[in-house]
Amino acid sequence: MPAGAPLLSLDRVTMQFGGLKAVAEISLEIAPGELFGLIGPNGAGKTTVFNVITGVYAPTQGRIEFEGRPIQGLKPHAVARRGITRTFQNIRLFGSRCCRDNVCIAAHQHAEAGLFDAVFRTGRFARDEARLMREASELLEVMGLSPWADTLASELPYGQQRRLEIARALAGRPRLLLLDEPAAGLNPQESDQLMHLIEVVRRRFGLTLLLIEHDMRVVMGICRRIAVLDYGVKIAEGTPDQIRTDPKVIEAYLGEEVPADLGAGA
Amino acid sequence: MRHAAWWAGSIAALLALDFALPRLFNPYIVQVVMLCGINVVLAVSLNLINGFTGQFSIGHAGFMAIGGYGSAMITMHAGRPWAAALIAAGVPAALAQAGPLLLGLVGGGLLAAVAGYLVGLPSLRLRGDYLAIVTLGFGEIIRVLILNIDAVGGARGLPGIPGWASFFWVGAGVLAVVMVSRHLAHSTHGRALFAIRDDEVAAEALGVDTTRYKVLAFVIGAFFAGVAGGLFAHYLSYLNPNSFTFLKSIEVIAMVVLGGMGSISGSVLAAILLTLLPEVLRPVKDYRMVLYSLMLIVLMITRPQGLLGSRELTLAMFRRRRAATA
Numbered sequence: 001m002p003a004g005a006p007l008l009s010l011d012r013v014t015m016q017f018g019g020l021k022a023v024a025e026i027s028l029e030i031a032p033g034e035l036f037g038l039i040g041p042n043g044a045g046k047t048t049v050f051n052v053i054t055g056v057y058a059p060t061q062g063r064i065e066f067e068g069r070p071i072q073g074l075k076p077h078a079v080a081r082r083g084i085t086r087t088f089q090n091i092r093l094f095g096s097r098c099c100r101d102n103v104c105i106a107a108h109q110h111a112e113a114g115l116f117d118a119v120f121r122t123g124r125f126a127r128d129e130a131r132l133m134r135e136a137s138e139l140l141e142v143m144g145l146s147p148w149a150d151t152l153a154s155e156l157p158y159g160q161q162r163r164l165e166i167a168r169a170l171a172g173r174p175r176l177l178l179l180d181e182p183a184a185g186l187n188p189q190e191s192d193q194l195m196h197l198i199e200v201v202r203r204r205f206g207l208t209l210l211l212i213e214h215d216m217r218v219v220m221g222i223c224r225r226i227a228v229l230d231y232g233v234k235i236a237e238g239t240p241d242q243i244r245t246d247p248k249v250i251e252a253y254l255g256e257e258v259p260a261d262l263g264a265g266a
Numbered sequence: 267m268r269h270a271a272w273w274a275g276s277i278a279a280l281l282a283l284d285f286a287l288p289r290l291f292n293p294y295i296v297q298v299v300m301l302c303g304i305n306v307v308l309a310v311s312l313n314l315i316n317g318f319t320g321q322f323s324i325g326h327a328g329f330m331a332i333g334g335y336g337s338a339m340i341t342m343h344a345g346r347p348w349a350a351a352l353i354a355a356g357v358p359a360a361l362a363q364a365g366p367l368l369l370g371l372v373g374g375g376l377l378a379a380v381a382g383y384l385v386g387l388p389s390l391r392l393r394g395d396y397l398a399i400v401t402l403g404f405g406e407i408i409r410v411l412i413l414n415i416d417a418v419g420g421a422r423g424l425p426g427i428p429g430w431a432s433f434f435w436v437g438a439g440v441l442a443v444v445m446v447s448r449h450l451a452h453s454t455h456g457r458a459l460f461a462i463r464d465d466e467v468a469a470e471a472l473g474v475d476t477t478r479y480k481v482l483a484f485v486i487g488a489f490f491a492g493v494a495g496g497l498f499a500h501y502l503s504y505l506n507p508n509s510f511t512f513l514k515s516i517e518v519i520a521m522v523v524l525g526g527m528g529s530i531s532g533s534v535l536a537a538i539l540l541t542l543l544p545e546v547l548r549p550v551k552d553y554r555m556v557l558y559s560l561m562l563i564v565l566m567i568t569r570p571q572g573l574l575g576s577r578e579l580t581l582a583m584f585r586r587r588r589a590a591t592a
Contacts, residue, residue: 054471056467056471075470075475075477076467076470076471077470077471077472077473077474077475077476080470080471080472080473081473085471085472085473086471088467088468088471092465092467092468093464093465093468094460094461094464094465094468094469095464095465096460096463096464096528096576097457097460097461097464101457101460104454104457105454105457105458105460105461105469105472105474106472106473107454108454108457108458108461108472108473108474109473111454113453113454115455115482118449118450118453118454118455118456119445119446119449119450120449121269121449125453128454129453129454132454168472169472171472172472172473
């Protein structure tokens, strides 16, 4: 990949469901190391963009390149193997497993022991398993989940479930992490802590982040660049200050009225 | 080294039981024990598909039939002459039969595994009720095919299968399926299966090739169902398509559900319980199956999550309990 090239680029990506264009000709470029925000009103197509990037849907039109190679049309697990993992807006943990297992499952692609090793308990299996457990413990530690390592994911308090989603996505050792409303349902204090944690994680693992967020205050606080979607169309892109004053954005969020404190939470 | 000792110990224990059982108990009890063992293999193997991976398969009798008939054909046509030659050369009978029987059991299992692969393929697209209907259809097709193939006896059944499967072999089958399941459950691959059961979309997004693992569960489950069929054939010396009806599949599902989806020890316990129950209820004659069904209903109402839920019975559990009461 040449220097200065984007890590992820979407080139006029369209996703059509029957007569509905959920995403229409969206182009985005995300540079390595960036923390990029994707915002927009309900139903604007934000999660659809995530689903198209991660291979849940194959885009109707357009190109998606990751590290200079096309990834559109790949199956989700293949996209994950290329180095893109995600969290889900409506938490999707493996409820019947403990936190450590949840993280280990996501490290799946980095396991070296094959089926034979597992069934016959070879030395390679033991080494592999020990390494996976160690890495899982580290990630749980980073996300402040160590006390819950052996708790079933379904029995975890809500805020910790949100954190576990992130720990799990990190276990896939992504280069690009997609966070779908990580602070949804958290109180302002919890969401501040989480955003701080996300920033810590980004630095520590050298990640690039694409973040969907409803809470404008949060996005404006940590993202350097933001794109705004409305009815599947990108209506603006720029720095938080540019977005805050963009008349199209204001209209999309609040109708015709000009808000007094758009930055303080929409 | 620990593994080697463990295996040697298990084999010695199985051989000792193999020797002792027929001498200590009457043939009826031995038969019930054998059927318990075969049903345990069936239940634990179905648990891999239904319990671990959460795919609803109701065609397990079909895999069992393929393994049973396949292994019978192998031992009748290739195994018997081989064993006879060995015995003529002065090898003791039990030892001479071991090779051919093992070949038959593994061969039957592999045939069933191929069938499992073919049935597993639609599971990529189908889930829940729809997959259940496909597997139901598969089981019935196998049974009807066997009914109409004269080379395997058709509706008359297949007599004259060498009765080589002693307790040692059934016990070995149980040990094999339990060990494979256990080792699988505590590995990356088993965790991938559980992940698919809990949330397929999330599993896929985190790099688990769900297609591959769903088929894998079918292949391994079908293999051991085939082995169970082979044990069944070589224990009874006779096979009939009527042993592999839809009802047999349902019986195995009842074992898995009663034991607790995903719990290996639960499947083992429930398989033994549901094999013993009809036998214990023999004195009540005509009401036997009514009582059996009633007890099943009561058990499921009182423990809807199954006997063990998704937990496993372990030695540590007993130790903990003892520590708590002491």
